[in-house]
Amino acid sequence: QETRSNEESTDESEEDESEEEPKLKYERLSNGVTEILQKDAASCMTVHEKFLALGTHYGKVYLLDVQGNITQKFDVSPVKINQISLDESGEHMGVCSEDGKVQVFGLYSAEEFHETFDCPIKIVAVHPHFVRSHFKQFVTGGKKLLLYERGWMNRWKPSVLHEGEGNIRNVKWRGHLIAWANNMGVKILDMISKQRITNVPRDDISLRPDMYPCSLCWKDNLTLIIGWGNSVKICSVKERHASEMRDLPNRYVEIVFQFDTEFYISGLAPLCDQLVILSYVKEVSEKMEVECCARPRLDIVQPLPESCEEISSDALTVRGFQENECRDYHLEYSEGESLFYIISPRDVVVAKERDQDDHIDWLLEKKKYEEALMAAEISQKTIKKHKILDIGLAYINHLVEKGEYDLAARKCQKILGKNTELWEFEVYKFKEIGQLKAISRYLPRRDPVLxxxxxxxxxxxxxxxxxxxxxxxxxxxxxxxxxxxxxxxxxxxxxxxxxxxxxxxxxxxxxxxxxxxxxxxxxxxxxxxxxxxxxxxxxxxxxxSIRDKIVLLMDFDSEKAVDMLLDNEDKISIDRVVEELENRPELQHVYLHKLFKRDHHKGQRYHEKQISLYAEYDRPNLLPFLRDSTHCPLEKAFRIYNPLYFFLLGRMGNSRSALKMIMEELQDVDKAIEFAKEQDDGELWEDLILYSIDKPPFITGLLNNIGTHVDPILLIHRIKEGMEIPNLRDSLVKILQDYNLQILLREGCKKILVADSLSLLKKMHRTQMKGVLVDEENICESCLSPILPPDASKSFNVVVFHCRHMFHKECLPVSNTISTVQFCNICSAKHRGPGSAILEMKK
CATH class of the missing domain: 1.25.40 (Serine Threonine Protein Phosphatase 5, Tetratricopeptide repeat)
Known part of the structure; x- marks a missing residue:
C-alpha cells in the first residue's frame, strides 16, 4: 500500500498493490473547514442534501456548503457540542452540548426552544417532519430519554420515554420509529402506539460504552443497522400478525444479518445492498511494543446471514489519527448522492463512489490503456474529464515506449481517424525513432489523404x-x-x-x-x-513498340507471343516477324508452323524455307506439311528427306548400309564421321577408314576428327607412301595438340585427386582425434545397460568407437585376429570404414 504524508497530503486512500480497483475516492473537505480545525476540533456533524452542520469542541456550530465554505455560525455553548439534528426540510436544527444545554430553533424563522439540564446532554433528535405544525417533537437525553412536544399555547411538554439504564449514548429518528442506545443495549420505540417494540442487548459488555459508543443508522423506514464494538446487526421492523398480538406490540424486530468485524466500529452507512463501515484500528508498535492508534479504515462489505464478504478496504490518513480514540470518529452520509463523511477532531474527509471518469483514471494509472479506451468509448456521453482522443494518444505513446511499434501503428487507424494533422505528427514521431516501416501499412490512402x-x-x-x-x-x-x-x-x-x-x-x-x-x-x-x-x-x-522486341517476346513465352502476333497481323506484318526471327530459326519455325495451321496460304512464300525448318526442328510434322502445302518444291524435300532415310537404316541395325549410302551418295565425310560417332561401333570406324584410305579429302577429315575415338596411328599406318593429302601438316599438328591436351588433363585430374584425398584424410584424422562425450544417458550397445556405473568411484573400462557406438569392454567379443585394432560390431556388420575404430576410456 502507498503511504502518504499525515498532514500535508490530501490522501484519498492507500491503494492496494493488487490490481483490484478501489470502490470509493476520497478528498479532504477544505476551505472553511480547514480554517475552523486549525483553531478548534470537530466533535460531531450532520449532513443534509443542501448543506452540512459541523459542531466543535469549543461549542460552535457552523453551517457549510458541500465544498466546506462557511455560510453561518452559531455560538451555542462554551463547551463541546455533542450532537446536531436536522429535520428533512433542513429548516430546523437541534443542538445539545456537554454543559447540559439543548437548543431547537429554526434556521429561517424566529422559532426557538432553550433548556439547560443539570447533566451533560449527549443526544438530541428532532422529528423528521418538524417543519409541520403537528409534528413539533424532539427527543433529548442524558440519563433519561425525554420527548418534548409542543402543545397548547406553544408550550413544550416533556415526557420520559426511558430511564434507569445509564446514559443515553445515541439516538436516530426515522419516520415513526425512534432508536436509541444506552449502556445496556438498543431500544426501538413506535411513536404511533407509544410502545417500545424491542431491546437488542449489547454483546461485549467489557468495552466501556463511553469509549466505544454505539453506532446507529436507519437504512430505510423499517431497517436499522447497529454497530457496537466489533459486532454488526441488521434489524428489520415487521408487523405482527393479528392472531399473535394479545398484549404484545403490533410490531416486532427480527435480526436478519449478524456478523463480527476485525476492528472496532466508529460509524455505519448503507450503500445499496452493501454496508460501509468506519473502523477504529489499533496496532502494536514495533519499536515500543505497545498498542498505538493506527489509521482508521473504511470498508465496504456485503452482509451475509452469519458473516460478511469484504468488497473493498481503504486505510485513511486523517490528520492526528495517532491521538484519536474510537469515540472521536463519526461517519455521516448523504442518501441522495452516496457521499460519506469521515469526521475526526482535526479532519473531515469525503468519500464518494467512483464514477466512470475515476474508473478511467485508475485504468490509465495502471497503464491499462486498452481497457481505458474501451470504457471511454462506451461512456463517451457521460464522462466529463476525459476525451477519447487524449486516451488514444496516450495509449499510442505507451505502446511506443514499450517497443510494440506494430500494435501502436495499428491503433493509429482507429484513434487518429481522419485527423490529418495528428496522422502527420505521428508519422514524424515514428520517423524519429526509426520505425517508419511499422506505420507504413496503416497510413490512410483515401479519406483522408496526407x-x-x-x-x-x-x-x-x-x-x-x-x-x-x-x-x-x-x-x-x-x-x-x-x-x-x-x-x-x-x-x-x-x-x-x-x-x-x-x-x-x-x-x-x-x-x-x-x-x-x-x-x-x-x-x-x-x-x-x-x-x-x-x-x-x-x-x-x-x-x-515491340517491332524490334519480337525475339525477346518469343524467348519469354513463344506460344503467347505467336498467338498475339498472329492475332494482330494488321499491326505487325508476317514479313516483319520472319525478318526479325531470321537469326533464330527455331523460333521462326514455331511462328511459321502456327501460321500454316491457321491458314495454308498466308505464308506460302516461306513454304520452301519451312521444309528445312521442319527437317531440322520438327521432323514428325514434315510429311503432314508436305501433304497439305501446294507451294513447296518437292525436289528440295527429297534432298532433305534422304538423311532421315539414313537415320532409319541405322535405327534398324543396318549401320554399314547407311554409312555406305552417306559416303557414296552424299560424299559427305563430316556426316559420315558424325554417324559413326552416334553409332559408337568399332567395325563401323574400320569400314569408314577402309572406304576413305584412297580418298585424300576424306583422309584429311578423318585425321581432324578421329583422334578422340580411334587411335590415329591405325589410320596413319594405312596411308600409302607418296599420296598427297591436303593440309596434312595441320592435321598432324592438331593430332599432337589433342594428345598433349589429353596428357595435361590427366595430370591435372591426378593432382586434384591426390590433393582432395590428402585433405579428406587430414579432416578424418582431426575428427577422430576429438573427444567423445560419455554421460549417464549413453548405454552399452551390447547389454543395453547404462554405459557408466552407478558408483563412479569404482574403476571401469568403456570402449567408445568413432561411430559413437559404446560398449563395456567386457561386452566386446574377443578378437581372433592378430591385429590389436578392434572394430564396432554394429558398423562392421554393415561395412568396415573410417570411424569404426576403437577409442578406449579407462578409470
Whole structure:
C-alpha cells in the first residue's frame, strides 16, 4: 500500500498493490473547514442534501456548503457540542452540548426552544417532519430519554420515554420509529402506539460504552443497522400478525444479518445492498511494543446471514489519527448522492463512489490503456474529464515506449481517424525513432489523404533498407499519393549501384506504367520476362513498340507471343516477324508452323524455307506439311528427306548400309564421321577408314576428327607412301595438340585427386582425434545397460568407437585376429570404414 504524508497530503486512500480497483475516492473537505480545525476540533456533524452542520469542541456550530465554505455560525455553548439534528426540510436544527444545554430553533424563522439540564446532554433528535405544525417533537437525553412536544399555547411538554439504564449514548429518528442506545443495549420505540417494540442487548459488555459508543443508522423506514464494538446487526421492523398480538406490540424486530468485524466500529452507512463501515484500528508498535492508534479504515462489505464478504478496504490518513480514540470518529452520509463523511477532531474527509471518469483514471494509472479506451468509448456521453482522443494518444505513446511499434501503428487507424494533422505528427514521431516501416501499412490512402511528402518519406525509408517492402508499397498505394517523378529518380539512382536487381526493375516498370511511359515499362518487363508483359501490350496497344522486341517476346513465352502476333497481323506484318526471327530459326519455325495451321496460304512464300525448318526442328510434322502445302518444291524435300532415310537404316541395325549410302551418295565425310560417332561401333570406324584410305579429302577429315575415338596411328599406318593429302601438316599438328591436351588433363585430374584425398584424410584424422562425450544417458550397445556405473568411484573400462557406438569392454567379443585394432560390431556388420575404430576410456 502507498503511504502518504499525515498532514500535508490530501490522501484519498492507500491503494492496494493488487490490481483490484478501489470502490470509493476520497478528498479532504477544505476551505472553511480547514480554517475552523486549525483553531478548534470537530466533535460531531450532520449532513443534509443542501448543506452540512459541523459542531466543535469549543461549542460552535457552523453551517457549510458541500465544498466546506462557511455560510453561518452559531455560538451555542462554551463547551463541546455533542450532537446536531436536522429535520428533512433542513429548516430546523437541534443542538445539545456537554454543559447540559439543548437548543431547537429554526434556521429561517424566529422559532426557538432553550433548556439547560443539570447533566451533560449527549443526544438530541428532532422529528423528521418538524417543519409541520403537528409534528413539533424532539427527543433529548442524558440519563433519561425525554420527548418534548409542543402543545397548547406553544408550550413544550416533556415526557420520559426511558430511564434507569445509564446514559443515553445515541439516538436516530426515522419516520415513526425512534432508536436509541444506552449502556445496556438498543431500544426501538413506535411513536404511533407509544410502545417500545424491542431491546437488542449489547454483546461485549467489557468495552466501556463511553469509549466505544454505539453506532446507529436507519437504512430505510423499517431497517436499522447497529454497530457496537466489533459486532454488526441488521434489524428489520415487521408487523405482527393479528392472531399473535394479545398484549404484545403490533410490531416486532427480527435480526436478519449478524456478523463480527476485525476492528472496532466508529460509524455505519448503507450503500445499496452493501454496508460501509468506519473502523477504529489499533496496532502494536514495533519499536515500543505497545498498542498505538493506527489509521482508521473504511470498508465496504456485503452482509451475509452469519458473516460478511469484504468488497473493498481503504486505510485513511486523517490528520492526528495517532491521538484519536474510537469515540472521536463519526461517519455521516448523504442518501441522495452516496457521499460519506469521515469526521475526526482535526479532519473531515469525503468519500464518494467512483464514477466512470475515476474508473478511467485508475485504468490509465495502471497503464491499462486498452481497457481505458474501451470504457471511454462506451461512456463517451457521460464522462466529463476525459476525451477519447487524449486516451488514444496516450495509449499510442505507451505502446511506443514499450517497443510494440506494430500494435501502436495499428491503433493509429482507429484513434487518429481522419485527423490529418495528428496522422502527420505521428508519422514524424515514428520517423524519429526509426520505425517508419511499422506505420507504413496503416497510413490512410483515401479519406483522408496526407501530404505527398509523408508517403515519399516512407518510400525512401524502404528504398534504403528493404527493396521487397518498397515494391509492395508501390503495388498497394495509388500512384497519386506521391510525386511519381521523384520516386522514379530515386529508383534509377539505386539501380546505378545494382543494375541487375529484379525487384527494383519490376518496381520501376510499375512506376513507368503509372506515369504512362509504357515503352520503358515494356523494355523492363521483357528483360525480366514478366508475366504481365502481354497484358501490358494489349491494354495500352504497344504493338508499335515491340517491332524490334519480337525475339525477346518469343524467348519469354513463344506460344503467347505467336498467338498475339498472329492475332494482330494488321499491326505487325508476317514479313516483319520472319525478318526479325531470321537469326533464330527455331523460333521462326514455331511462328511459321502456327501460321500454316491457321491458314495454308498466308505464308506460302516461306513454304520452301519451312521444309528445312521442319527437317531440322520438327521432323514428325514434315510429311503432314508436305501433304497439305501446294507451294513447296518437292525436289528440295527429297534432298532433305534422304538423311532421315539414313537415320532409319541405322535405327534398324543396318549401320554399314547407311554409312555406305552417306559416303557414296552424299560424299559427305563430316556426316559420315558424325554417324559413326552416334553409332559408337568399332567395325563401323574400320569400314569408314577402309572406304576413305584412297580418298585424300576424306583422309584429311578423318585425321581432324578421329583422334578422340580411334587411335590415329591405325589410320596413319594405312596411308600409302607418296599420296598427297591436303593440309596434312595441320592435321598432324592438331593430332599432337589433342594428345598433349589429353596428357595435361590427366595430370591435372591426378593432382586434384591426390590433393582432395590428402585433405579428406587430414579432416578424418582431426575428427577422430576429438573427444567423445560419455554421460549417464549413453548405454552399452551390447547389454543395453547404462554405459557408466552407478558408483563412479569404482574403476571401469568403456570402449567408445568413432561411430559413437559404446560398449563395456567386457561386452566386446574377443578378437581372433592378430591385429590389436578392434572394430564396432554394429558398423562392421554393415561395412568396415573410417570411424569404426576403437577409442578406449579407462578409470
Amino acid at each position: 501530404k505527398p511528402l509523408i508517403y515519399e518519406m516512407v518510400l525512401h525509408e524502404f528504398l534504403e533498407s528493404d527493396y521487397e517492402g518498397f515494391a509492395t508499397l508501390i503495388k498497394e498505394w495509388p500512384g497519386d499519393l506521391y510525386n511519381n517523378t521523384i520516386i522514379v529518380q530515386a529508383v534509377v539512382d539505386h539501380l546505378k549501384k545494382d543494375p541487375q536487381n529484379r525487384t527494383l526493375l519490376r518496381t520501376l516498370a510499375e512506376l513507368y506504367t503509372y506515369d504512362q511511359r509504357y515503352g520503358r515499362a515494356l523494355e523492363i518487363y521483357l528483360t525480366l520476362r514478366h508475366k504481365d508483359v502481354f497484358q501490358l501490350i494489349h491494354k495500352h496497344n504497344l504493338f508499335s
